[in-house]
Amino acid sequence: xxxxAILGVGMHPWGKWGRNFTEYGVHAAHLALADAAVDWRDVxxxxxxxxxxxxxxxxxxxxxxxxALGFTGAQVASSYAACASGVTALSVARGQILSGACDVxxxxxxxxTPRGFLAPAEGDRPDDTDWLRFHMVGxxxxxxxxxxxxxxxxxxxxxxxxxxxxxxxxxxHGVHNPNARYPKExxxxxxxxSPVVSDPLRLLEICATSDGGAALVVSSMDYAxxxxxxxxxxxxGISTVTPTYxxxxxxxxxxxxxxxxxxxxxxxxxxxxxxxxxYEEAGxxxxxxxxxxxxxxxxxxxxxxxxxxxxxxxxxxxxxxRSGATSIGGRIPxxxxxxxGAFGEAVPAQAIAQVCELTWQLRDQAGGRQVEGARVGxxxxxxxxxxxxxxxVRR
Amino acid sequence: MTGNxxxxxxxxxxxxxxxxxxxxxxxxxxxxxxxxxxxxxGGSDPGNSAGEVEEVALSRTGRIWSFTNxxxxxxxxxxxxxxxxxxxxxxxxLELEKMVVLGQVxxxxxxxxxxxxxxxxxxxxxxxxxxxxEYLTWQWRPIGDRPVSGGGDSDG
Numbered sequence: 001x002x003x004x005a006i007l008g009v010g011m012h013p014w015g016k017w018g019r020n021f022t023e024y025g026v027h028a029a030h031l032a033l034a035d036a037a038v039d040w041r042d043v044x045x046x047x048x049x050x051x052x053x054x055x056x057x058x059x060x061x062x063x064x065x066x067x068a069l070g071f072t073g074a075q076v077a078s079s080y081a082a083c084a085s086g087v088t089a090l091s092v093a094r095g096q097i098l099s100g101a102c103d104v105x106x107x108x109x110x111x112x113t114p115r116g117f118l119a120p121a122e123g124d125r126p127d128d129t130d131w132l133r134f135h136m137v138g139x140x141x142x143x144x145x146x147x148x149x150x151x152x153x154x155x156x157x158x159x160x161x162x163x164x165x166x167x168x169x170x171x172x173h174g175v176h177n178p179n180a181r182y183p184k185e186x187x188x189x190x191x192x193x194s195p196v197v198s199d200p201l202r203l204l205e206i207c208a209t210s211d212g213g214a215a216l217v218v219s220s221m222d223y224a225x226x227x228x229x230x231x232x233x234x235x236x237g238i239s240t241v242t243p244t245y246x247x248x249x250x251x252x253x254x255x256x257x258x259x260x261x262x263x264x265x266x267x268x269x270x271x272x273x274x275x276x277x278x279y280e281e282a283g284x285x286x287x288x289x290x291x292x293x294x295x296x297x298x299x300x301x302x303x304x305x306x307x308x309x310x311x312x313x314x315x316x317x318x319x320x321x322r323s324g325a326t327s328i329g330g331r332i333p334x335x336x337x338x339x340x341g342a343f344g345e346a347v348p349a350q351a352i353a354q355v356c357e358l359t360w361q362l363r364d365q366a367g368g369r370q371v372e373g374a375r376v377g378x379x380x381x382x383x384x385x386x387x388x389x390x391x392x393v394r395r
Numbered sequence: 396m397t398g399n400x401x402x403x404x405x406x407x408x409x410x411x412x413x414x415x416x417x418x419x420x421x422x423x424x425x426x427x428x429x430x431x432x433x434x435x436x437g438g439s440d441p442g443n444s445a446g447e448v449e450e451v452a453l454s455r456t457g458r459i460w461s462f463t464n465x466x467x468x469x470x471x472x473x474x475x476x477x478x479x480x481x482x483x484x485x486x487x488x489l490e491l492e493k494m495v496v497l498g499q500v501x502x503x504x505x506x507x508x509x510x511x512x513x514x515x516x517x518x519x520x521x522x523x524x525x526x527x528x529e530y531l532t533w534q535w536r537p538i539g540d541r542p543v544s545g546g547g548d549s550d551g
Contacts, residue, residue: 119470126407129436135472136406136522136532137497138465138482146463147486154461154511198463199506245440246429250460250486250495255432258439260493262429386439 001281002098005224005232006393007217008036009356014181014212014343018112021054024213024349025061025110026068032106036217037227041072043217044102047089049109049348050080052121061348062089065108075102082383083295084240085109086214086351087391091238093218103223109348110213117141118209130253130384137255142206142298144252146198149300153200156315158303160200162322164191166299167205167341169327174338176368179353181210181344191299205299210344214352216359233362235355237281237392243270252384271308271388275380278390286310289332290374291361293354295381296339305380306334328371336361336369351389354379362395406522406530409435417519418455419496419533422448430492453496456538457487459513460495464506474523481505485535487515501536514538 010031012024025048033040048062057064062078075096081088086109093105117140125131133139152158168188174180186204194203224232246258248265268276279285286309294305303317311332312320320326326334337343337357340350358377360366376394383389403413410433411419422434425447431438437448462485468475469482483500500509501518515535522532 117467117470120472122471124472126409127435129433131472132407132433133497134469135474136410137484137499138469138473139484139497140465140467140469143463143465143484147461147484150463150511151461196466198465200463243439245438245442246494247439248494250497254497256496257494259430261491262424262427263440263442 001237003221004094004097004218004235005221005229006235006355006359007038007104007219007224007227007229007232008032008034009359010035010215011179011353011356012110012213013179014210014346017211019211021051021058021110021112021211021213022064022068024211025065025108025215028110028213028215029065029069029106029108032215032217038104038217040069043072043074043104043106045093045096045105046074046076047093047105047107048076048078049085049089049352050078051111051348052080053114054112061108061110081240081387081389082385083345083347084351084381084383084387084389085348087238087381087389088240090216090218090235090352090355090391091240094235094238097218097220104217104219107216107218107352108213109352111346111348112211113209113346115209129255133253133255140198141252142198142201144250145206145298145301146201147250148304149201149298152300152303156318158300158318161188162303162318163201163205163299164188165321166296166302167191169321170296170335170339170341173328173336173369174342177338177342180338180342181208182342183338201298201300207297207340208344210346212343212346212349212353214349214356216352216355231395233359233393233395235391236284236394237278237390239274239277239281239390241273241277241388242386244273271304271382274382274388275309275378275390278378278392282392282394284376284392288376289378291336291358291371291377292332292334293337293357293377293379294334294339296335296341297345297382299341302334302339309378309380328369333371336366336371351379351381354381355391355393358393362393401524402528403531404528406532409433411517411519411533412452413519413531416455417517417533419453419517421451421453421492423451424448430494432494432496454489454491456514456516457489457496459509459511459515460486460488461511462486462500462506462509476523483509485509485515487535499532499534501534504537509537
């Protein structure tokens, strides 16, 4: 697969600003275009990640952003894939560029979120598993996160302190990030003193919902060369794979797993398969990775990702964390941005923000959170309804 | 308060039977022999493209794969009964079906009473009620003695 050049990146700071999502997306887009030194009128394709919480303009986000930037006749599309929406939008842009339909594309996602638990759309919908899990069980998102945390405790002897250490590590990273919503260092006691939400997970270990926006300007390698950009950060792999039947690990928003009674479960589980596809496209593996941005929807889920990424053997994530390897300055820093713990989640922007962070890291522009000498980075992300994404970027 | 005369009905039809030995209503895929739950949402087996799913009773017992609770009241469409008692949720592994099914844990059991691997059976319990009916859902209940723990220590 041919690579893409990342010409520019931009973000609107995460927060609870309560303004229109378009404003965040346009802010991020302007920064990304300026970073790329690309004129908006030269962009041939606008790829919007959809927000489902902001009415019709959110469902047609690509057009909403395009109009706010000024209609130029560019082609447009809008994508929704839950938390993986941003990378789905990037994937659509890649298709446009590599097919020759355009030279340079703008990828944008932004959200304005309500307070509290994310809940399903209104109305009685007993055919909708997302409605059913709330109505019949009371299974919120943190319930699913906690099931996985408890499982680590039972299988690998993980402790609540291990989970808290993830939050503490990421908060130390996030202090150096001007786009983070919570640029504050937390200690183990802070975590222990926050209320339990879903046992064993506490409030400070569960991702909040945030407002924010992120954007990328991407192009063909030829177009980058024509602009005189010789050594851009490149997208070497994009994964948006679905699970392979039977997926035997319970996940959002289902009431049950698939059954392995008729068909043997695949050797590689769903989350591992998300990353494996990005590695495969790039012709790389875990040993090549210098830095990773992973989806810490909860502190404990970051530990699962260490294993899905192949950074350590299954069951050894707690040891890897405690060794300091995943802190900045360690062997393989994870979430130098501060992760979701420092940001909270702005759903359609989040997977794009992961790519923004790695781009800054690979350009040596990450300031106080810089991972020294980073040349290859990978993102990992999970949505619901069988969505997830991974992007491999390199210099 | 218990409303003995009130009718006991499933909160949503088609998920479980009611009676002395309730069971979940699942599906068995005609081609592959795999199972699914709920029945009416089928499965994701690409080998079952004809989509034929036979209604079956799923196993009434299984072992806890993992468990947790929700100390804050879940948002709608969950219906809260005041005062809110934290919902306890278990993911339960069914041996024959080789699948894991979520469900509430029966009232009276907290996370301190549960362990991964513990054997549980299917019961029905009240999800919410009004003047005419008690609306039921399926719940998992540990097999054996009643819980002794009063809560407090969350290191299960």
